[in-house]
Structure formats: C-alpha cells, structure tokens
Amino acid sequence: MTTLVCTGASDAATLATPATRTLPYATYPSFSSYVRARQPVLLRTARSLTANPCDAEDLLQTALTKTYVAWDRIEDHRALDGYVRRALLNTRTSQWRKRKVDEFTCDELPEPEPVPGGNDPAERQALHDAMWRAIMRLPARQRAMVVLRYYEDLSEAQTAEVLGVSVGTVKSAVSRALGKLREDPELEPVR
Numbered sequence: 735m736t737t738l739v740c741t742g743a744s745d746a747a748t749l750a751t752p753a754t755r756t757l758p759y760a761t762y763p764s765f766s767s768y769v770r771a772r773q774p775v776l777l778r779t780a781r782s783l784t785a786n787p788c789d790a791e792d793l794l795q796t797a798l799t800k801t802y803v804a805w806d807r808i809e810d811h812r813a814l815d816g817y818v819r820r821a822l823l824n825t826r827t828s829q830w831r832k833r834k835v836d837e838f839t840c841d842e843l844p845e846p847e848p849v850p851g852g853n854d855p856a857e858r859q860a861l862h863d864a865m866w867r868a869i870m871r872l873p874a875r876q877r878a879m880v881v882l883r884y885y886e887d888l889s890e891a892q893t894a895e896v897l898g899v900s901v902g903t904v905k906s907a908v909s910r911a912l913g914k915l916r917e918d919p920e921l922e923p924v925r
Contacts, residue, residue: 762805768814769798775886776818782881783826785870793829797821819886819896823878830874868918876911883908 773794780797781790800821801814808817869877875897882893883904890908894901915921 762802764811765802765805768811772815772818776815776822779819779881779886780822782869782885783822783878793822793825796825800825816896819882823897827874864920865915868915868921871918872911872914876907876914879904879907880911880915 776797777790777794780794781787784790784793797818801808801818804817808814869880872880878897879893882888882896883890888896890901890904894904897904
C-alpha cells in the first residue's frame with residue numbers, strides 16, 4: 735500500500751494563494767497523527783469513489799490538503815472523518831463535472847467470469863472483484879450511498895448527513911442500487 739505523505743506546513747504553504755502566504759501555516763502534530771491513524775480507512779473510501787487506485791490516492795491527498803488548510807477552523811475534531819469524507823465527495827463530484835469521457839464500455843470482459851463457491855481464496859477474490867466492478871457501474875450518487883452505507887458501515891441517518899440529503903433519499907437510492915446489483919449478470923453465479 736502506498737503511504738500518503740503529509741509533511742505539514744511546507745505542503746500546505748505551497749498550495750496557498752499569495753494572499754494567504756503572509757503568515758506561514760502552523761504545524762499541526764494532531765493532523766499528522768490523525769492522518770497516520772485514519773489513512774487506511776479514508777483511502778478505502780477514496781478507492782470506492784474512483785475506478786483507479788492512483789486516482790484514489792490523489793483524491794485523498796487533495797481532501798487531506800483541504801482539511802489541513804481548514805484545520806484550525808474545524809471546531810469538533812471528533813467529526814474529522816465526516817469532514818474528510820465530505821471533502822472526498824465534493825472533490826470527486828467536481829472531478830466528475832469536469833471530466834471528459836475517457837471510459838468506454840465493452841461487450842466482453844477481458845477475462846472469464848469468476849464462479850464463486852467454496853473457501854478458495856482465489857474464488858473469494860474473484861467474487862470481491864466482480865462485486866466492485868458491479869458497484870463501479872452504479873451511478874455516482876448511488877455508488878457513494880452504497881459505499882458509505884455498507885462498506886463504511888454508516889447508518890442511513892449518518893449517510894444522509896454526510897451527503898446532505900434526507901434519510902428517505904438514502905433509503906430509496908440504496909434500494910434502487912441493490913436492485914441493480916441483484917440484476918447484474920456478472921453476479922449471477924452468486925444467486
């Protein structure tokens with residue numbers, strides 16, 4: 735696993751605008767310890783929002799940079815995960831809006847479909863990969879809700895709060911997403 739490096743003031747200072755460079759950024763030891771402790775979980779969330787592990791690392795680095803810049807304005811440091819998740823989602827949403835279509839669907843997968851069963855680690859990995867491919871085919875909003883709800887183990891209320899929507903919206907979107915996953919032909923051997 736690649737370790738993201740947040741060295742402190744020098745990184746944030748280079749990203750600051752000339753108007754904000756009048757005072758150097760303070761170093762925040764609590765930020766460094768937060769990143770060391772929560773990086774694997776946050777990276778997993780970032781990976782679930784992108785199709786490419788390198789893009790996920792960039793996404794997390796951007797969200798952590800935004801968090802660092804706002805560190806002294808964040809009142810409740812117990813809610814940092816929510817703040818960073820919101821930064822991840824907002825950054826990814828901005829990327830979706832700006833992106834050019836560079837992904838092309840194809841009728842055939844380059845490798846045969848896995849047949850799950852037993853306790854074979856290769857079969858479990860194949861099932862895991864098939865599930866992620868199916869999740870990545872969901873619309874962005876549904877994918878974000880499924881990831882927060884089932885992979886991050888957030889409640890419907892917490893998911894709604896992170897995304898800034900109502901609980902009913904989360905329930906209906908997740909229900910539709912699960913219906914799409916149930917109908918996904920790649921996951922057919924699981925049923």
